[in-house]
Amino acid sequence: MSSEEQRRQFELYKKNVARRGKPFYPYAMFHDTVMSLVVVSVIVGLASLWYFTAGEEPGDSGVLGPRYADESDPGTISFTPRPDWYFYFLFYLLRIFKWPESVFLATVGIPTILLIILLLVPFFDRRRERRLARRPVAVVAALLVVASMGVLTYKGATAKESIASENLAKVPEWQATQNLPQDALPGARIFASLTCLNCHSYLGTGGGFAGAPDLSAEGSKGRGIDWQIGHLKDPPAYTPNSPMPSFAGLTDQQLRQLAVFLEASKGPKGGG
Amino acid sequence: MARQRKSKRQQQLQALIMAPIDWLEERSGLVGAVKYFLFRRVPAETNWFHTLGSATLTAFLVQLVTGVILAMYYKPDPESAYSSIQTITNDLTLGWLVRGMHRWGASVFIILLFLHMGRVFLFGAYKYPRELNWLIGVILLTLALAEGLTGYLLPWDQTAYWATVVAININANAPIAGPFLGDFLRGGAEIGGDTLARFYSLHMLVIPGGLIGLITLHLYLVIRLGVTEPPWTRAAAGYEFVEDGRGPVRKGLVEPRPRGNGSIGTPVREEVRP
Amino acid sequence: MADELERPGEEPVEPEAEPHLPSPTIWPFAFAGGVALLLVGLIINWILAAIGAVLVLVFGFLWIREATREVRRVPAPVPAEPAVSELAVVEEEEEPERYPRSVFLEMSTLGVGALIGGIVTVPALGFMIAPAFVDQEYGEVDLGPLANFPQNEWVTATFQSNRAEPGNVSKRTAFIRNNGVADGVPSMTIISNRCAHMGCPTQPGGLLQKPNEVQTDSGTVTLRVTQGLSGFTCPCHGGAYDNEGNRTAGPPVRALDRYEFLIREGNLVLGKPYSVGKVIGEGANAKIEAYRLADPGQHVDGPEKVFYPPKFWIP
Numbered sequence: 001m002s003s004e005e006q007r008r009q010f011e012l013y014k015k016n017v018a019r020r021g022k023p024f025y026p027y028a029m030f031h032d033t034v035m036s037l038v039v040v041s042v043i044v045g046l047a048s049l050w051y052f053t054a055g056e057e058p059g060d061s062g063v064l065g066p067r068y069a070d071e072s073d074p075g076t077i078s079f080t081p082r083p084d085w086y087f088y089f090l091f092y093l094l095r096i097f098k099w100p101e102s103v104f105l106a107t108v109g110i111p112t113i114l115l116i117i118l119l120l121v122p123f124f125d126r127r128r129e130r131r132l133a134r135r136p137v138a139v140v141a142a143l144l145v146v147a148s149m150g151v152l153t154y155k156g157a158t159a160k161e162s163i164a165s166e167n168l169a170k171v172p173e174w175q176a177t178q179n180l181p182q183d184a185l186p187g188a189r190i191f192a193s194l195t196c197l198n199c200h201s202y203l204g205t206g207g208g209f210a211g212a213p214d215l216s217a218e219g220s221k222g223r224g225i226d227w228q229i230g231h232l233k234d235p236p237a238y239t240p241n242s243p244m245p246s247f248a249g250l251t252d253q254q255l256r257q258l259a260v261f262l263e264a265s266k267g268p269k270g271g272g
Numbered sequence: 273m274a275r276q277r278k279s280k281r282q283q284q285l286q287a288l289i290m291a292p293i294d295w296l297e298e299r300s301g302l303v304g305a306v307k308y309f310l311f312r313r314v315p316a317e318t319n320w321f322h323t324l325g326s327a328t329l330t331a332f333l334v335q336l337v338t339g340v341i342l343a344m345y346y347k348p349d350p351e352s353a354y355s356s357i358q359t360i361t362n363d364l365t366l367g368w369l370v371r372g373m374h375r376w377g378a379s380v381f382i383i384l385l386f387l388h389m390g391r392v393f394l395f396g397a398y399k400y401p402r403e404l405n406w407l408i409g410v411i412l413l414t415l416a417l418a419e420g421l422t423g424y425l426l427p428w429d430q431t432a433y434w435a436t437v438v439a440i441n442i443n444a445n446a447p448i449a450g451p452f453l454g455d456f457l458r459g460g461a462e463i464g465g466d467t468l469a470r471f472y473s474l475h476m477l478v479i480p481g482g483l484i485g486l487i488t489l490h491l492y493l494v495i496r497l498g499v500t501e502p503p504w505t506r507a508a509a510g511y512e513f514v515e516d517g518r519g520p521v522r523k524g525l526v527e528p529r530p531r532g533n534g535s536i537g538t539p540v541r542e543e544v545r546p
Numbered sequence: 547m548a549d550e551l552e553r554p555g556e557e558p559v560e561p562e563a564e565p566h567l568p569s570p571t572i573w574p575f576a577f578a579g580g581v582a583l584l585l586v587g588l589i590i591n592w593i594l595a596a597i598g599a600v601l602v603l604v605f606g607f608l609w610i611r612e613a614t615r616e617v618r619r620v621p622a623p624v625p626a627e628p629a630v631s632e633l634a635v636v637e638e639e640e641e642p643e644r645y646p647r648s649v650f651l652e653m654s655t656l657g658v659g660a661l662i663g664g665i666v667t668v669p670a671l672g673f674m675i676a677p678a679f680v681d682q683e684y685g686e687v688d689l690g691p692l693a694n695f696p697q698n699e700w701v702t703a704t705f706q707s708n709r710a711e712p713g714n715v716s717k718r719t720a721f722i723r724n725n726g727v728a729d730g731v732p733s734m735t736i737i738s739n740r741c742a743h744m745g746c747p748t749q750p751g752g753l754l755q756k757p758n759e760v761q762t763d764s765g766t767v768t769l770r771v772t773q774g775l776s777g778f779t780c781p782c783h784g785g786a787y788d789n790e791g792n793r794t795a796g797p798p799v800r801a802l803d804r805y806e807f808l809i810r811e812g813n814l815v816l817g818k819p820y821s822v823g824k825v826i827g828e829g830a831n832a833k834i835e836a837y838r839l840a841d842p843g844q845h846v847d848g849p850e851k852v853f854y855p856p857k858f859w860i861p
Binding site (some may be wrong): 072077080098100102163198207249250 | 704705714716717744746749750751754773774776781784786788789794795796799
């Protein structure tokens, strides 16, 4: 479209507005003022909801999260870093690209390319057409971007991993849900304190990384105590190409307790 | 509507009230500028979608005001940052409200920004002659996200510290410039007090300065280039409204001008309202 | 200044139609310089004062001579600028202008402006950038008696890597195993807990026993024996490592960083950290491919390492 044509169309726009347009004040400004009132009320409302439902202690969470987290501890070994929610899509990208050669795609590659495309939108699309029905590329692109960012943000928000110190507190829950016998409890505590749940998942807790299977119903696979102990000592011998490390450093008693726990985990009672 | 002729006394009173405004106008032209801004014409079909931009601006102003107030009590030092936030939240009068508004205002600001950007995109309001405004808008988006990132570190709690570790390492992952960029952002080889001070300076001075400057330019362009009509209107389709000589409100439509720009199958039809 | 003087017997000087401007000469400035030098020399050094006195006399004489030209009716030497007259105008039009005044002013304004800008910004930029790259050494950390690290046991140690930093800022954690003595030299495996992907804190795959706090020269060190350790995992994005720090799964781009160490008077002392490409072998027999310390996410070996220049500013 030639720039002469563009200028003529813009002159047309200005003529239309001059003839039929309404003064900004009070027509459009009224809308703006109402909307601004809504925005400020929402901000105040969120702030109040956050403050009054959260407790005074760090980490004491209300409807909108705690008032503050614990003080920073750079030497911690039990914390899961998370960015602010509007960066969840980037956080989840880092989880998707789990091959070392591809890390730069998630960190700088994809975000930079998307930003450049966003910047250059008016230069990709020089058509005068603004009606949505006649801009299929634009509409589809917008829908795809919204959908993908929404899905990535949601997955980032619900991403799970496990912190050993928090898992121990879940053992009574597991016992109740799985109907675990008494002699499975020591193994359950060992299971919670090790980093098993960083890769495996169990009753909704845990990372699900590295292709590690869910262990909630491990006992119903009929593998037996000896298989479990042997597997813990040398995983690749029992599951070829397993990236699971060997737990031969544990004592025999601990291995046996773990095996008992795993064999007793037959899935949530009532089926699951 | 016809106004009654003002009495002499009313005229004198009006002149008295208008005197300071006229004084200002003669010496600066500002009053005329404000009047131009207020009474300029916007398309008749301007609707609620167009409020997203000013809503974003309102959220930003909330952030500015609450941020300035918070800065009066916050201490940007690793040893006192966390406790100063605790003091603000628990001890100071309405400190919880200002801090809460600032923290949730940030989220609202980002959400409105994305909605505004989506609205502009779908309305095609980035096309000629508004391309420059779109570019400024994308830069504003980047600055707003950077503002959120730098602000996130300031409470110096676990979430703040570790999120920043990862964020800086993401930047350090850039090819060639990565190692320099990482150490520059951190203010050294490890995150420390220098990092907090650096992020504080960025969050308080550099990025807000950029935001304010670019928002001013953004608004100036909106006023100069006009508000875009929604894309479902006749005007957006390229129709021209003409007087058809049958009275002050009568309007007719002329067929859209042939554009030769590849638009798909626009029916050409002359439509004249009775 | 002497134009209104009337000498007796002579005709009064006509008041000039235009204001009298002194001719552009350097004598007043040199005179002033001489006065200043004279006064300074009186305080500091009499030789300077003598030079100053000479300057004062010489340039004062020259100045007075110049300024009284009109009274003495001596014609001024031809001024450097052409006098405004029809002849001069015609001459100017014929000659090409080589250094017209306005161009000189433009260039000098831009030049001086750039100079001022440089004088202000370069030091400021230097101040902003340089301190991040200067004096970035890692000091030693005393972790206490070697007896606290039983042979072939893993100990998770949390310490302050830099006492000069305030508060908690320099707290770090390392996983340490005493491998005994190999070839007459003590061998320790000391692995940093910062993941090599994006720097998140990794967790040890073992059972942490009760903490033991030890006071050393480097502050309080917290030691926790970690029983049955098998590997380290990172909760952020699923990175996993084996007992030597090699990556076994997930996005980490290299092995976990390690610390140099030395045994001084029976105490384990940590040196500076370094990055590791991979480790072949185990424990005391491990061969470590060591590189200069790099940020998490930066490749140190393989084809991608060309993208990440080593951080040469860290000693």
